[in-house]
Amino acid sequence: MIRILFSDLDGTLVEEDSSWRMLHRFLGTDHLAAKALERFSRGEMDYEEFVKHDVNLWPKGLPRSFFQYVFSKVIIRQGAKSLFKQLKELGVLTVIVTSGLNVLAERVCKELGADECISNEMVFDDKGFFTGAVRVNVDPSKKASVLENVCKKYSISMSEVAAIGDTIYDKSMFQVAGLSILYAKQGIPLEAYGAQYVVSTLKEALRLLIDFIKKEKGVK
Numbered sequence: 001m002i003r004i005l006f007s008d009l010d011g012t013l014v015e016e017d018s019s020w021r022m023l024h025r026f027l028g029t030d031h032l033a034a035k036a037l038e039r040f041s042r043g044e045m046d047y048e049e050f051v052k053h054d055v056n057l058w059p060k061g062l063p064r065s066f067f068q069y070v071f072s073k074v075i076i077r078q079g080a081k082s083l084f085k086q087l088k089e090l091g092v093l094t095v096i097v098t099s100g101l102n103v104l105a106e107r108v109c110k111e112l113g114a115d116e117c118i119s120n121e122m123v124f125d126d127k128g129f130f131t132g133a134v135r136v137n138v139d140p141s142k143k144a145s146v147l148e149n150v151c152k153k154y155s156i157s158m159s160e161v162a163a164i165g166d167t168i169y170d171k172s173m174f175q176v177a178g179l180s181i182l183y184a185k186q187g188i189p190l191e192a193y194g195a196q197y198v199v200s201t202l203k204e205a206l207r208l209l210i211d212f213i214k215k216e217k218g219v220k
Contacts, residue, residue, distance in 0.1 A: 008165035009098035079202030140169035
């Protein structure tokens with residue numbers, strides 16, 4: 001029985017592939033960030049180092065409202081609201097797990113009515129100004145540990161977990177979830193990501209989840 005859905009954010013629930021890259025584009029630092037991304041992809045720096053490098057490219061002292069304005073332009077993907085609404089009606093918990101930034105994640109979490117949202121946290125001072133630090137709560141290659149911690153909190157077994165994501169960084173979620181769904185824009189081989197199913201829309205994902213839940217309940 002599926003009791004909880006864990007969903008990636010960037011590229012899955014929203015049309016923007018990366019909140020980090022979006023902010024870099026807005027600030028004009030994307031060319032510098034791209035070089036660090038190449039180094040990270042080659043394993044020349046760990047995720048904490050990569051985050052520190054990225055954050056150091058952004059000016060300190062910008063108000064939270066600035067970042068809220070940037071991320072207000074992000075479009076929630078068609079079918080996301082229906083996905084969360086209908087799962088909630090079926091008693092399924094919904095949790096957003098993203099290595100993206102909390103300013104966007106919290107907005108989407110509120111709009112979709114998610115039960116929880118775990119993301120990487122931009123740190124603001126008491127007056128609401130960016131301190132130049134980001135607290136890492138989600139390492140993209142270690143999302144499975146986040147799932148396990150949340151499931152312990154709700155006394156849910158991993159066999160009762162569904163997970164959906166769109167990149168190789170969601171593979172650790174797919175490996176531990178009872179039901180794993182790859183949201184793919186192109187024909188990506190399932191075996192490369194470790195997912196059981198592939199969908200091209202969130203409407204398909206909802207249909208798959210509902211069919212799976214009904215089958216488990218013995219409902220035709």
